[in-house]
Amino acid sequence: MQKDFFYQTRFGANLQSDGTTRFSLWAPSCQAVSLEIENDTPRAMARDEEGTFTLVTECPSGARYRYRVRDDLAVPDPASKSQPEGVHGPSVVTAPAEYAWQTPQWQGRPWCEAVIYELHAGLLGGFEGVRNRLDELKTLGITAIEIMPINSFGGTRNWGYDGVLPYAPTNAYGEPDDLKRLIDTAHHKGLMVILDVVYNHFGPDGNFLHDYAKDFFDHENNSTWGTGIAFAKPQVADFFIDNVLYWLMEFRFDGVRIDAASAITDHAWFGKLRERVASQVEQGRHVHLILENENNDAGLLRDGFTAQWNDDGHNVLHVMLTGETEGYYEMFAEHPTRILARVLHEGFAYQGEINPYSGKKRGMPSGDLPASKFILFLQNHDQTGNRALGERLISLASPDALHAAFALLLLSPMVPMLFMGEEWGCRSPFLFFCDFHDDLADAVREGRRKEFAKFSAFQDPEKRKTIPDPNALSTFDTSRPDREERNTLEGRIWLDRTRSLLALRQRWLAPYLTQAHSLNATVIGDKSVLARWKLDNGAILTIALNLSDHETCRISEPGKLLYSSATRRAVEELPPGSLVAGLE
Template sequence: MNHTRFGPEREGDLTRFRLYAPDTAAVGLEIDGAATVAMQKAGHGFFAAALPGLAPGARYRFRIGDGEAAVAVPDPASHGQAEDADGWSLVPAPLAPVPASPRRPWHEAIIAEVHVGTATPEGTFRALIDRLDHYRDAGFTVIELMPVADFAGRRNWGYDGVLLYAPDTAYGTPQDLRALVEAAHERGLGMMLDVVYNHFGPSGNYLPLYARSFFREDVDTPWGPAIDLENEAVRAFFTENAAYWLSEFGFDGLRFDAVHALATKGAETFLREMAAACRAVRPDAWLVLENHDNIAGWMTRDEQLYTAQWNDDWHHAFHVLASGERTGYYAPYARDPVAAAGRALAEGFVFQGDPYPDADGDPRGTPCTQLAPDAFVAFAQNHDHIGNRPLGDRLAATLAPERLAFLRFVLMLSPAIPLLFQGEEALLTQPFPFFCDFDGELAEAVRKGRRSEFADFFDAHGASFPDPLSEATFISAKLQAEDMRTPQARAELDAFSRLTEQRRKLVWPLAASGFLGSEHRRTEDALRIAWHFDAGTLVMVLNAGGRPVTIDPLTGFAGMPAGASLGGVLHEAGGNLTLDPFAAAVWSLAAA
């Protein structure tokens, strides 16, 4: 890929450097062990320099300002760091062209969300290669890595990245990441990467020192001043970054974190430019949004913008049904969780322009009934909804087995794209608490912030509350290979593999054809959903209540051809079904 704006480029024997630094009069290029070279103004706020004879791995950094007052900073578009995020950047070694690799269509995605640092004891890209066979054999078809961009310290969820082009050294080198992607492709697994463009982490970001125009001091966000997306150079920094992961490492797609938090004018332009930049290098890239605003238009397929959206509505509705929790962000779904679940299953968003029952009650979302089910990524858990709990506890630690089985059945056999968090396939109970590695006042601020957020819980549980700065908290989240070998884990893995096989037989053939629409009907606490495709209809019935319910499954019902069921599904005379609590069934009907 030709980087015209940001980051180092190799051109024959020359290495070209560029830095966007509109707020300083002088920039020097320092090569470890050599004299600093003055960089020249290159227009539009950029400084540039080109040096011959630099070997891959040579250490460099920029010096902002003149003389002894100059401040040394890393390259914000560094492709790799020698040590931590605030140290020397490395001249990159060229990566060979990405080998062509066939992949499955999007509707066949079964996604495992993985945090590199905790997915294995070693917490590295290379160690994760050795776990890929597990994910393939379990039935997953896609691995989605949580963010890997360089962050301050030795451990982090990944959402505090400050050098967005550099894989964090805690996980390995760029070559190690490339090897992981290629190893996944060799096993028939697609690879996605979570990227964060709504903020930089609180430690190790030097952009305000020399490029204040990256930010808007008059527009605040939960992370500080907003990134200024009205600035074309700023937008290009991020769109180039997205294209870089696709082209240089061979990722099949990206997940864009919290785009609703893009807080300045220019956000819509930015999202359109982002999709165009990604599709310029990978026309078939899977581009998935996280967007609390529920804007269906971003997933309109004929515009070739975004492929799908993480559907928190699905999670929230089913979490209320299964767990009974009704506070916090679950409260809007607790008014009628059965109705919310029916709409999430049949249509995608629960809120499609309806008033959102928060402090303001403003409308949220847009109509989405025209979208195919695979425009939504559904989940019973993910990193957020585990890790943002006070103890980082998983559902498997507290929820009754029949309710866990119910959630997995509905998730895996409805036609939205299913996502599970690492270990969920075996219903492991290891927590995934929030953790990071900051120093000094920032560390204490994080610690106090977490305690304040869960003050009532902390008062009740005292020392059991995990310290986010403690290495022990991080280690508690690590998965061990033997965790998957216990009799219980093996039984749950077998059950999950059967669900993935049933999905292949029931859902994939229909989802491969055109989507015609859906319908859903409620009887007491039971639901019947029908998704119509050119190739036929998928029907699901489920009972989320506490007592049996008899339901008309669908006109013309005559058994469950090519169907699957979960406990307590009883046939009755007259073609109706009686469903016990937390029972469900699904089957397909051929097109007329």
């Protein structure tokens, strides 16, 4: 029998078992709200004392509707499940049971098996385009894809971090059932699917919440990304917790990655989320809650959150590979080798120290946590796309040192994450792009260029004009990974390297990483570290890394050599720009 997957959200339009539809909108700034179903008479909604408007009425799936919140303003549902005409168009009542799942028995995969591949669905041809890449990713050794935000946004192209309707997959990538088909196919192939979600702000185009729910916002806690959100209010907390559960239960995502969690000022919300997820998810199913968190809040990782993106690891490796120290890389400019050793040994580099970039304390002790609590990466959408010209690391670092760092990424007990195209040494830039118009487009373009005025390479106003316009279609097209590079000699070498390293990880490491923890990590030379971890089976993994361009280090040979990135080396020597990994 086909199992239906349906999650009844507190707000939005939900089909009921008796054939009616329940509409619910939190609009505390309004005294009256009407439901306007296309080709039907407006219907008044009942208001409770907290400003929630509700109406249960006959309404079929596929019906288009809006809420009339003022005489001169009808808005889409903030909890809309489908927006076929974009964020300014009507919302659509959906029928989750109409999709016939082919993998209802899927239980996910243990976290220790995770090898993550971050991708942008729009650049890969929408949900169907991503679905067509799954076989090659599986063959490569990827076990999880992480999709950048898919919530509906203004225009037809966007990173996804300017979304305004968190429940509605953007129609630019396909229909909601196309997304389910992508996830269903991934599960059939044994791949997890993780969704990047944004709860710290709303985009500037198509967000009407200020017009009918001023209490949704907390103006005393604004962030870099916009007006603060009032997570302490139950309706707001539930709106986002329900969103997580909607993706996990109705779309069968295997996890979510919460963007910029540090901007969520109500710390109690995280505990509420974890408890609600634990109470709803089926017994035995693996579901993963991942954080991106500037606060380096190790307590959340101890309290049940699966893992955190380890920006410290990326940032210090970037400094060592490129020599760049401007912007947030300033935090890692002094003693980077020592910082890398701490990252490999304890997870976070900043564990309560003053961040010289912000002047504030950052982080908390993390050395007791297993290595799998940290997601390591050399590139992602942020650190690549936030560059003025979107250069990939392969254009900035020496080939030998990058090879060594790549081997560290894939053989470390931390969970590795690749950014789309990295597996073949992609050289296509990844730029910041959007699709705004008129004054908003001008403001975003000039704001982007002004942002880089403090960097030495762009202090000349004429030089800043060379920064691509985020709104131009060419900026989006240029950011699409060039698949022809896969067939070049360099591309084939990188693909073989990626496959080989991931095969080693799967054979020797993945089964024994659940509680793998560091024994030590020490500085052994200029840009050189030696790290050791104890795996679940009692074996000791050793990795010696030398990112120097001139200094050779002395090392002890491992009992079983897993990998050496050096083309030639003498016994017990670690040449410049190389890595040696082995087991004891």
